Amino acid sequence: MHRTIFTTPGVNRLLRAFSIAFLRLKGWRVEGALPSEHARCVLIAAPHTSNWDLPYTLMVAFALRLNIHWMGKRQLFRFPFGPVMRWLGGLAVNREQSTNLVAASAEAIQASPGPWQLVVPPEGTRSKTRHWKTGFYWIAVTAQVPIVLAYMDFAEKRSGLGPVFHPTGDIDADMREIKAFYAPFRGRNAAEFDAS
Known part of the structure; x- marks a missing residue:
């Protein structure tokens, strides 16, 4: 695995201090914690309605001492930005091509x-x-790890980690339960999010 911003010695400590200070200055609350037994997991990122979600997600990840990796469209990884995006934890995804993304992600x-x-x-x-x-x-099912319901509510200025969800295999029922959790949250562009 390549080194990321979260695993670079020195940088991690500095950026964690900056992230906590910035979020407090802006009036944000960071909530929850990742249980140590679920250090490997899939985090849902919702609502996702703005490019501002990424910098706030990175800062919240620092505040919660996470080691996140995120998926982004491959256009974000074009020269000269590719190495920086990967250092920020990014994984390029080709939306135009059918690939075995699930298996590759689970393997990672x-x-x-x-x-x-x-x-x-x-x-x-x-x-x-x-x-x-x-x-x-x-x-999550393929990797045999839980799903952690992470959220970012711009209306209430709060972000964090909600419940740990273990897929049952009944995807319809599970999706209804997951969406119900996200219904109250509002993204930066609230009209762009629908969890119904």
Whole structure:
């Protein structure tokens, strides 16, 4: 595994202090904690409605002492930004090509020698959509890890980790339960999020 901003010695401590100070200055509350027994997991990232979600997600991850990796469209990884995006924990995804993303993501989680959290926005886009993609669910099932319901509520200025969810295999029932948890939250562009 390549080194990221979260595993770079010295940088991690400095950016954690900065993140906590910045979030407090802006009036944000960071809530919850990742149970040590679930250090490898899939984190749902919702609502996802703005490019501002990424910097706030990184700061919250520092505050919570996470080691996150996130998926982004491959255009974000074009030269000269690719190395920086990967250092920030990014994994390039080609949306135009059908690939075995679930298996590759599950393998990355299982191959990690230590804590490793994969952040996946279920909407798959910042634009409004009623249909949530189920990739995050099948990655967790394949990797045999839980799903942690992470959230970012711009209206209430709070972000953090909610319940740990263990997939039952009944995806329809599980998705209803997961979406119900996210219904109260509002993204930066609230009209773009639909958890119904």
